[in-house]
Amino acid sequence: DTEVTQTPKHLVMGMTNKKSLKCEQHMGHRAMYWYKQKAKKPPELMFVYSYEKLSINESVPSRFSPECPNSSLLNLHLHALQPEDSALYLCASSQASGGNTIYFGEGSWLTVV
């Protein structure tokens, strides 16, 4: 069983909607990640938080807004998305030092209509 929990599992939203994806981990990890995965493609890094501070933003459009309220929680706020943003959004976590395993949640399937 994954120890990284993502909600909702499925989300359908219109292009004018505002919604959020949520992620929670209880492994005591201090680094948390958002990845995006399209069909038949590898996961692509979007954001990394380390000790609740944004460490990496891979030039993600501002319609995606991450938030890390505390060391266990990670949110991804969505606003004015485009149909091409439809994908599997994966949250992950790891220890904050190097050479560590990154553990993924089950993912949130997002469809933008």
Next chain:
Amino acid sequence: DQQVKQNSPSLSVQEGRISILNCDYTNSMFDYFLWYKKYPAEGPTFLISISSIKDKNEDGRFTVFLNKSAKHLSLHIVPSQPGDSAVYFCAAHGSGTYKYIFGTGTRLKVLA
């Protein structure tokens, strides 16, 4: 520029035989490598990892081999089981970064 490549998009193996999945990388700064298994509509599940100071790591039916001079790693699954049928991703991580770069994946099908 794809820094981590899995050149075989698919592989079919008979049940009980060995499955060998390959992965090549270009960045010599990568120092930690991981393999993940992914079923459709689920997140990747961690299988096994290897640090660049080692050339082999074993965990049950899974063994990862690392050839640093060739910038190549492979995952051996012995014996292969039908439940191993999934997409396998290799990933590489550079020292001092939080960037885990994933390969394009290999779809393994284990035939009963």
